Amino acid sequence: xxxxxxxxxxxxxxxxxxxxxxxAAEDDMRVIGEAENGRQAVRQAKKSSPDVxxxxxxxxxLNGLEATRQILKRNSSLNVLILSMYSDENYVVQVLRAxxxxxxxxxxxxxxxxxxxxxxxxxxxxxxxxxxxxxxxDSMLRMxxxxxxxxxxxxxxREREVLQLIAEGKSNKxxxxxxxxxxxxxxxxxxxxxxxxxxxSTADIVLYAVRKGIVQLH
Numbered sequence: 001x002x003x004x005x006x007x008x009x010x011x012x013x014x015x016x017x018x019x020x021x022x023x024a025a026e027d028d029m030r031v032i033g034e035a036e037n038g039r040q041a042v043r044q045a046k047k048s049s050p051d052v053x054x055x056x057x058x059x060x061x062l063n064g065l066e067a068t069r070q071i072l073k074r075n076s077s078l079n080v081l082i083l084s085m086y087s088d089e090n091y092v093v094q095v096l097r098a099x100x101x102x103x104x105x106x107x108x109x110x111x112x113x114x115x116x117x118x119x120x121x122x123x124x125x126x127x128x129x130x131x132x133x134x135x136x137x138d139s140m141l142r143m144x145x146x147x148x149x150x151x152x153x154x155x156x157x158r159e160r161e162v163l164q165l166i167a168e169g170k171s172n173k174x175x176x177x178x179x180x181x182x183x184x185x186x187x188x189x190x191x192x193x194x195x196x197x198x199x200x201s202t203a204d205i206v207l208y209a210v211r212k213g214i215v216q217l218h
Contacts, residue, residue, distance in 0.1 A: 004121045005032045007050040009041040009067070010083070011059045015106075019054065019083075022113055029117065038062025038070075045071045045078060051121045057084040057095065065098055072099040081120045083109060089134050097203045101169065102126030123169025125206050125215060135210055152212060154196045160214075162189040166202060167209030 006023055008031055010016050016034050023029045033048050035041040039062045045053055053071060057064035068080045080100040085107070086092075092103050101120040104112055105128040112128055119126040127135065155163065158179075165175040172183040172190070179186070190205075199205055209215045 003028055003030045004052060004117060005030055005048070005050045006117060007031075007033045007035065007041070007044055007048060007053045009035045009038070009044075009053060009059070009064070010056040011036045012056075015056070019109070019113070022110065023117070026114055029114075038064060038067030041067045042070045042074075046074055049075065049078070051079060052117050053078060053080045054117070055080050055082050055100070057082060057086065065095055068095065068098045068100050079120045079123060081116055081126065087130055087134060092131055092135070093207065096207060097201060099203060103131050104128050105130060123171075125167070125169070125210060127210070132210070135207070151197050155193060159189050159193050159196075162186060163193050163205065163209060164214050166190060166193075167206050167215045 006029060008016050008019050010019070013036070016036075020031050020034075023031055032050055033044045035044045037059045041053065041055065041064075042062070053068075055064045055068060059067075062070075064082060064084075068082070071078060071080065076099070081102045081104060082095050082100045083104050083106060084091075084095075085105065087105060095103060101123065102116055102125055104116045104126070108128045108130070112126075116126045152160070161179060162175060165178060170178065172186045175186045176183045193205065194200065197208060199208060206215070
């Protein structure tokens, strides 16, 4: 059984100890490092290449948002799961646009942590129920007001398939294998999808898919 290697990043020792205890109880998980600030996290992620970086946001020296950007700039294949007490939508969107795969609220961490880590380790998005409701609720209203609910109809059936695969965390190579086409073809579809939907990053595609109910929320 392949274990999920996790890097814990939080400036509170007690929080890290609690998270470590929860993860250690699972046979398929192993904590391979800890960091108490964003700078340490960037160095540790480069050194150990974990499957999941469990990242606090409010930290000294370098916050979790900037640490996430730096980590993923160096290695875009890593999966960052944000752990935060903040549930403001603008804040959540900002973090996801930095490249994080998921967003876990600290007040539900004990119940959702294991599922979140396993989900994000597969490259799939995970949101705490409160965050999922927030993204789906206010955003759906805004999309209707802006006429964005019709935007999905602009996509061809193949573009819709590619959209879902990208939102589920598949790489161009993996999406190409699933659809029996070349990675270059997938990249072309990706570019057309982003142009038609006025999206500017993979994170935007994930958010769009979540808000449209295209990908399953865990």
